[in-house]
Amino acid sequence: MHLVPAERSDHRTIDGHRVCDAIAAIGEPHHVRAWADRFSLLADPGRLALLLALHQAGPIAVSDLALATGMKDTAVSQALRLLRAAGAVEGEKDGRVVRYRIVDDEIAGLLRRCETEAR
Structure with a gap:
């Protein structure tokens, strides 16, 4: 669980490798915000x-x-x-x-x- 931020490391996990895959898929918060803004224009x-x-x-x-x-x-x-x-x-x-x-x-x-x- 190398990608889990320190402030969330005490949370219970079931599949640690999937958590890391999910964190990697989400990426940087500013990229998520940029895409959310694009989708809001299209909404x-x-x-x-x-x-x-x-x-x-x-x-x-x-x-x-x-x-x-x-x-x-x-x-x-x-x-x-x-x-x-x-x-x-x-x-x-x-x-x-x-x-x-x-x-x-x-x-x-x-x-x-x-x-x-x-x-």
Whole structure:
């Protein structure tokens, strides 16, 4: 039980090697938090719809995303603001129009999986 932290070493175990395997699988807390944050972005149906649309359509404007998802422009803007703050998307200005695209490769991989399952 070489991976068990000292503060938990007095707990009763049944399969010590499995405990170490489980601890190794969990990994560093900051990695777990980063993945939990990614999944929380995907947990909202509106944000997930936006991300799926962005993933398939490439750089696209807010009003076009609103039309594609059936959301209001303000709701799309608010969701994109959150996604941008999380580092999932970026906007690129083209005159007065801002087109958004996915920049988080891990989220893009999850979206590929969603699209595969949907077909």
